Amino acid sequence: MFDQRGYPTVSARDGYGAWQPSYEDTVLDLMDLSLLDRLETVRWSEAKAVADLGCGSGRTARWLVSKGVSIIDGVDLTPQMLDGAREQGLHRHLEEADVRATPLPPAAYDVAVCSLVDEHLPELCGLYAEARRLLAHSGAFVIVGYHPYFIMSAGMPTHFHGPDGQPVAIETYVHLPSAHVEAARAAGLVASEMYEAVVDDAWIQRKPKWDRYRGWPISFVWAWRTSP
Numbered sequence: 001m002f003d004q005r006g007y008p009t010v011s012a013r014d015g016y017g018a019w020q021p022s023y024e025d026t027v028l029d030l031m032d033l034s035l036l037d038r039l040e041t042v043r044w045s046e047a048k049a050v051a052d053l054g055c056g057s058g059r060t061a062r063w064l065v066s067k068g069v070s071i072i073d074g075v076d077l078t079p080q081m082l083d084g085a086r087e088q089g090l091h092r093h094l095e096e097a098d099v100r101a102t103p104l105p106p107a108a109y110d111v112a113v114c115s116l117v118d119e120h121l122p123e124l125c126g127l128y129a130e131a132r133r134l135l136a137h138s139g140a141f142v143i144v145g146y147h148p149y150f151i152m153s154a155g156m157p158t159h160f161h162g163p164d165g166q167p168v169a170i171e172t173y174v175h176l177p178s179a180h181v182e183a184a185r186a187a188g189l190v191a192s193e194m195y196e197a198v199v200d201d202a203w204i205q206r207k208p209k210w211d212r213y214r215g216w217p218i219s220f221v222w223a224w225r226t227s228p
Contacts, residue, residue: 004155007169012120013077015170016056019160020080023057026160030202032115032144033063035221041192042140042223044069047110051075051134053099053127054117055091057084064113065090073109075102100126102134109134115144116219119151119158119172124183132187132226141189141224147196147217148174154213180222189224196220 003009016023044050045068052060055074064072072090075097076082082094095103099117112131121127131141146158157172184191197220199213 003157003169003172005157005159005167005169007157007159007167009157009169009171012170015158015160015168016078017080018162018168019170020057020078020084022160023081024059024084027059027116028203028206030197030206031146031219032221033059035144035195035197035219036060036063036113036115036142038195039142039193039221039223041225042111042142044111049073049092049109051102051104051109051112051131052091053102053112053114053131055085055094056081056115058088058090060113060115061085061088061090073104075099075104100130102130104134106133107136109139110136111140111142113142113144116146116158118143118175118180119146120170121175122173124175124179125186128180128183128187128189128224131224132189135226137226139226140192141184142221143180143224144221145175145219146172147219148176149217150213150219153216184224188227190227191222192225193223194220 049071050069052072052074055076061072073093074091075095112134157169159167159169162168196217199216204211
């Protein structure tokens with residue numbers, strides 16, 4: 001078992017519900033949004049509609065709007081996160097749903113994006129299949145994830161500090177890159193781009209104790225396209 005922290009562990013729905021009040025102040029843009037900025041094969045401003053899978057409190061939607069996206073439909077498993085997203089008013093529609101089985105219409109989106117979600121799923125095939133179902137012709141699926149190397153080597157599941165200040169872990173699974181490739185192939189998606197973020201000076205400035213992790217991969221972004 002990779003978990004070396006031994007924190008009390010809760011489900012993703014319960015965990016993110018409890019984390020919601022402090023989530024925006026906790027997750028660093030270095031983890032996900034900085035990686036989205038690196039993509040070159042996805043032309044965000046040309047996307048007529050984007051599906052925001054695991055939309056959370058709206059961090060990804062804010063980034064999408066800054067890139068010129070005007071129509072965003074979001075789903076999330078956690079009511080509290082959806083309440084936060086509704087307050088921002090950036091989504092056309094918001095639905096409470098599992099990212100592997102959404103009520104969103106098929107073939108209706110130029111891009112589906114899923115950020116910091118896959119580590120909470122026991123398997124990936126359902127997510128990739130749902131993303132493919134949502135994509136229009138020549139669409140792109142963009143997934144940002146917590147790097148499996150860091151999860152295993154640091155022994156650190158996704159976690160947060162509860163209202164009492166004590167750490168709580170959220171159910172976390174390790175998916176090797178080969179699992180993503182297998183799930184994408186099964187869904188009829190092909191890779192177009194992939195980048196990894198490492199713990200660097202910017203990370204250590206925010207988290208000085210992480211100097212021991214310098215150079216370790218911390219997160220990744222992968223862009224997939226519908227097969228020709």
